[in-house]
Structure formats: C-alpha cells, structure tokens
Amino acid sequence: MAAIKDRLKQELVAALKSHDEARKSTVRMALAAIANEEVAGKAAKELTDAEEQTVLARESAKRKDSAEAYTAGNRPELAAKELAEAAILAEFLPQQLTEAELAAIVAEEVAAVTAALGAPPTMRQMGQVMKGVTPRIAGRGDGKTAAALVKAALS
Incomplete structure (x- = not known):
C-alpha cells in the first residue's frame, strides 16, 4: 500500500x-x-x-x-x-482513457441500462447510466467528458 x-x-x-x-x-x-x-x-x-x-x-x-x-x-x-x-x-496517475475508449464505455453502459429497462434510456435515466460509467473510469477519465458523452448518447 x-x-x-x-x-x-x-x-x-x-x-x-x-x-x-x-x-x-x-x-x-x-x-x-x-x-x-x-x-x-x-x-x-x-x-x-x-x-x-x-x-x-x-x-x-x-x-x-x-x-x-x-x-x-x-x-x-x-x-x-x-x-x-x-x-x-x-506522471503519478494511470494512463488516461482516450475519447474513443470513453465513448465505448458509455455505449456499453447505455446498452446495459437499455437491457435493464427494456427500452432505450432517456435523459431521466442519465443517473443510472452515469452510475455504471463512473466506477469504470475512476482515476482514468474525466467525469465532465463522460457526462457530455452520456448526454449526447441519450439525446
């Protein structure tokens, strides 16, 4: 440690x-x-x-x-x-995710929420999508960028 x-x-x-x-x-x-x-x-x-x-x-x-x-x-x-x-x-942080890698994670989480809901998520379910995205990018990606990608995917 x-x-x-x-x-x-x-x-x-x-x-x-x-x-x-x-x-x-x-x-x-x-x-x-x-x-x-x-x-x-x-x-x-x-x-x-x-x-x-x-x-x-x-x-x-x-x-x-x-x-x-x-x-x-x-x-x-x-x-x-x-x-x-x-x-x-x-220099002391892990390699940051690229925009494409971040977009792929967002797409996977949108698909997971779609499967759970039985319908494509709307902006009302943005919190559910972000709940899945946030732990996957922790320390390796920017939350603002992820939120913008989720908004784009849901709109």
Whole structure:
C-alpha cells in the first residue's frame, strides 16, 4: 500500500537534489494533499493506492480548472504554471482513457441500462447510466467528458 506516496517521496528527494523548484513544490503539494486526506474524518487512516490516485486526480483537476480560469482572465503565465503542475501530477496517475475508449464505455453502459429497462434510456435515466460509467473510469477519465458523452448518447 501507499506505493504512490512512496514514489512521491522519492521524487521529492530527487527534486531537492536537482534544485527543480517547480517539481519540488508540486510534489510537496501532492504529499500534503494525501496527508490531509489521511487525517480527514474521525480517525486517521492510511490510504489505499486507489484513494491516493483519487486525491491526485482531484488535485490535477483543480490545476486544470485554475488554468482555464487564468486563461479566461488573460493571465497566460499563471495558466502555464498550473498546466505544468498538472503535467507533473499526471506522471503519478494511470494512463488516461482516450475519447474513443470513453465513448465505448458509455455505449456499453447505455446498452446495459437499455437491457435493464427494456427500452432505450432517456435523459431521466442519465443517473443510472452515469452510475455504471463512473466506477469504470475512476482515476482514468474525466467525469465532465463522460457526462457530455452520456448526454449526447441519450439525446
């Protein structure tokens, strides 16, 4: 357990030795986010690899959202910094699904819901489809993109 946390600690040591400020601060931030998650709740616990991936995916998504906001606010230098941090975090996450792979998963889940209902699902059953899609893409795909693909499939 905690293989990602161990890798992050090794990367931090390497970044400190190489004086790579951007990598050092990003890895420290990731370790802090994992530590915060470990002590959140009623009792401290050690996170599993899947939970650590979830934390890193959340942090990466925050960086991408911030980059979009900075770009919209005409601050390209800050957007570039956020995207660089997201790229560093992506090194510790599993390979992301392509749009085609995500579309295939959505199509399979729409077919499963169709079989369960006996009729093609409508927008009212979007929650049922997303309930099947979400665990299959956890940590490997973007929920916003999946939701957009489900909406397109149901409309």
